[in-house]
Amino acid sequence: MFETSMIKFEGKHILITGASSGIGAGIAREFASRHANLYLTGRNKERLLEVCEECMSAGAASARAYIVDMASEGSITGFSASFDAPALDVLVLNAGISQRSTAFETDPSVDRAIMETDFFGPVRLTKEFSGLIKAQEHCSIAVTTSISGLFGFPLRSAYCAAKHALFGFFESLELENENIRVTFLIPGRVNTPISKSALDGKGERHGVMDAGQANGISVEKCARKAVRAIARGRHRKLIGGIELIMVYIKKWFPGLFFKIAGRVKAT
Numbered sequence: 001m002f003e004t005s006m007i008k009f010e011g012k013h014i015l016i017t018g019a020s021s022g023i024g025a026g027i028a029r030e031f032a033s034r035h036a037n038l039y040l041t042g043r044n045k046e047r048l049l050e051v052c053e054e055c056m057s058a059g060a061a062s063a064r065a066y067i068v069d070m071a072s073e074g075s076i077t078g079f080s081a082s083f084d085a086p087a088l089d090v091l092v093l094n095a096g097i098s099q100r101s102t103a104f105e106t107d108p109s110v111d112r113a114i115m116e117t118d119f120f121g122p123v124r125l126t127k128e129f130s131g132l133i134k135a136q137e138h139c140s141i142a143v144t145t146s147i148s149g150l151f152g153f154p155l156r157s158a159y160c161a162a163k164h165a166l167f168g169f170f171e172s173l174e175l176e177n178e179n180i181r182v183t184f185l186i187p188g189r190v191n192t193p194i195s196k197s198a199l200d201g202k203g204e205r206h207g208v209m210d211a212g213q214a215n216g217i218s219v220e221k222c223a224r225k226a227v228r229a230i231a232r233g234r235h236r237k238l239i240g241g242i243e244l245i246m247v248y249i250k251k252w253f254p255g256l257f258f259k260i261a262g263r264v265k266a267t
Helices: 024-033 045-058 075-081 108-128 130-134 157-177 219-231 242-252 255-263
Strands: 013-016 035-040 061-069 088-093 140-143 180-187 236-239
Touching: 013 024, 024 035, 024 088, 024 219, 035 045, 045 157, 061 075, 075 108, 088 108, 108 130, 108 157, 108 255, 140 157, 140 219, 157 180, 180 219, 219 236, 242 255
Parallel strands: 013 035, 013 088, 035 061, 088 140, 140 180, 180 236
Antiparallel strands: none
């Protein structure tokens, strides 16, 4: 049975996807301050190496960079074949891409692209590392979802679908494996560049820093809350500001939710 006492991360082996920027980079730096061994993946080699340097300066026991495209089966299998860590104590599935287009104007190929990165990529990687995970007495898996994974939201149909799907898969995985504790990190608005790289209906980059994103909480605050939640073995952790009230409105007042959700500024 998974121990629920506070986890200490010093010397632990921690793999973080999507660590070249935003929440992933922040979580990497937070684990670094706790003297963990870090294995960081991303697509931007230059930025990923910079994050590794930042982590070493912050106190990481070690930090290694791997170029991995979470939408590519070959990239993930190649990475798993070359991964030579002696253990995997914590897996943080953070990589993802957002959306800025209505459901009807989004080409099906874009729906698939978002699902590949945000759902099938994390699932595929977890299965690739199943041997290492099952060999651990205790393994923590943190999954970065979104409050958009708890309800629908305008201009996010495929993104919401992928984030919803993560809950179903990883809750099932935890129930099937006594040595695994899954922590769902559920951010609202965090000041990251995710809106800039979000896809429009044709698969082009949105390229704009949305006002809501710019006014979100800092990456550092988000990362501190995320790592504390993982350390405490929390099943779910909402992270954000006033926008989190929508989660409670949807749960307790669904009629009110549908009256106001479409009026919330989506960009």
